[in-house]
Amino acid sequence: MKALVFQGPGKTSWQDAPDPAIKDAADAIIRVDAVTICGTDLHIIKGDVPEVAPGRILGHEAVGTVVETGGDVRSVRPGDRVLISCISSCGRCRFCREGHYGQCRGGGGWVLGHTIDGTQAEYVRVPFADLSVHPLPSAVSSHDAVLLADIFPTSYEVGVLNGNVGPGDTVVVVGAGPIGLAAIATAGLYSPGRIIAVDLDASRLAAARDLGADATTNAEEQPERLVEDLTDGLGADVVIEAVGVPEAFEMCTRMVRPGGRVANIGVHGKPATLHLEDLWIKDVTITTGLVDTSSTPMLLRMMAAGRLPGAALVTHRFELDQMEEAYEVFSHAGETGALKVVLGGPQHDAIAVPLQEQ
Numbered sequence: 001m002k003a004l005v006f007q008g009p010g011k012t013s014w015q016d017a018p019d020p021a022i023k024d025a026a027d028a029i030i031r032v033d034a035v036t037i038c039g040t041d042l043h044i045i046k047g048d049v050p051e052v053a054p055g056r057i058l059g060h061e062a063v064g065t066v067v068e069t070g071g072d073v074r075s076v077r078p079g080d081r082v083l084i085s086c087i088s089s090c091g092r093c094r095f096c097r098e099g100h101y102g103q104c105r106g107g108g109g110w111v112l113g114h115t116i117d118g119t120q121a122e123y124v125r126v127p128f129a130d131l132s133v134h135p136l137p138s139a140v141s142s143h144d145a146v147l148l149a150d151i152f153p154t155s156y157e158v159g160v161l162n163g164n165v166g167p168g169d170t171v172v173v174v175g176a177g178p179i180g181l182a183a184i185a186t187a188g189l190y191s192p193g194r195i196i197a198v199d200l201d202a203s204r205l206a207a208a209r210d211l212g213a214d215a216t217t218n219a220e221e222q223p224e225r226l227v228e229d230l231t232d233g234l235g236a237d238v239v240i241e242a243v244g245v246p247e248a249f250e251m252c253t254r255m256v257r258p259g260g261r262v263a264n265i266g267v268h269g270k271p272a273t274l275h276l277e278d279l280w281i282k283d284v285t286i287t288t289g290l291v292d293t294s295s296t297p298m299l300l301r302m303m304a305a306g307r308l309p310g311a312a313l314v315t316h317r318f319e320l321d322q323m324e325e326a327y328e329v330f331s332h333a334g335e336t337g338a339l340k341v342v343l344g345g346p347q348h349d350a351i352a353v354p355l356q357e358q
């Protein structure tokens with residue numbers, strides 16, 4: 001098969017790779033029908049995630065068709081169209097039993113495209129298939145469903161739920177990439193008073209307004225001032241970091257009100273300074289997190305009901321073998337206007353289910 005292989009910092013190529021095979025009775029082999037690229041893949045290529053070894057196939061978000069299952073797999077069969085979650089779950093360890101699949105100690109967690117070969121390939125082996133893939137209803141297209149592999153559960157769980165967004169809150173989202181935009185969309189489910197988006201890129205700020213931000217500001221134009229002006233000098237109730245660089249995290253800690261929450265989503269490759277000399281007195285809560293994907297079944301129901309924006313987040317489509325071109329487009333989002341780029345054939349678009357008259 002062909003796959004996108006990481007060859008050390010700064011280097012990847014779309015090349016021949018061995019077909020994956022069942023290694024464990026809980027595995028499934030899945031043909032990849034739709035796959036996307038994450039900001040985290042760019043962090044890996046930058047060298048920010050050093051445990052990713054050269055030779056690793058990247059990618060942790062996909063929709064595909066099951067082609068083979070190990071003897072212990074019960075919930076999916078060959079031919080099923082499934083969402084491959086970015087998090088795999090053994091289902092047995094303490095963390096899985098508490099729903100914290102991201103922290104799985106039984107061989108799951110974030111393994112795809114990280115410590116085992118991932119989804120940016122024609123085929124992928126998914127461990128613990130019963131708990132790590134979700135059969136898809138026909139009402140959800142593969143191009144929408146692929147957004148539920150990572151960006152929606154991440155922004156919702158690590159941003160909105162960790163930040164404890166509530167009615168009337170002022171919510172600032174720093175970073176309006178796909179994760180920040182999905183955080184804006186899912187924060188909106190809680191009726192905040194206002195959502196302010198901060199980014200460096202005008203086209204991403206425009207997308208933020210389309211997805212529900214009430215105000216937007218360039219990160220270089222003193223966004224702290226705007227937040228102060230809009231909150232009578234207090235600061236925001238919730239600030240969500242969706243970038244993954246020290247400047248952005250430190251900005252979040254300057255924008256939060258006393259007693260407020262900073263929810264970090266960004267993957268950081270460098271230390272950020274925690275200004276405890278300012279923060280110790282402010283009663284702030286700072287959360288960090290890897291997504292658990294425990295919200296995926298609920299988000300899937302919302303997507304099927306048309307309550308989550310799918311198409312608005314997908315700006316570019318490619319064939320699977322245009323992987324290198326798709327990376328070029330995604331990694332130069334400033335020039336290309338890319339949000340999510342989705343690769344893969346159109347063979348599984350949504351089947352319209354006519355409503356039955358009672």
Ligand SMILES: NC(=O)c1ccc[n+]([C@@H]2O[C@H](COP(=O)([O-])OP(=O)(O)OC[C@H]3O[C@@H](n4cnc5c(N)ncnc54)[C@H](O)[C@@H]3O)[C@@H](O)[C@H]2O)c1
Binds near residue numbers: 175176242247289290
């Ligand atoms: N915690 C998790 O489980 C998890 C899961 C998935 C992704 N992530 C991380 O979330 C982050 C966002 O992902 P993405 O796919 O949206 O990435 P992205 O790179 O597409 O988006 C980041 C955005 O931040 C903007 N930006 C850069 N510097 C900035 C600054 N100083 N101030 C404000 N904005 C700035 C960029 O213009 C861009 O629009 C990444 O760090 C990614 O690795 C975390």
Ligand SMILES: [Zn+2]
Binds near residue numbers: 038039040041150
């Ligand atoms: Zn990701």
Ligand SMILES: [Zn+2]
Binds near residue numbers: 096106
């Ligand atoms: Zn586990």
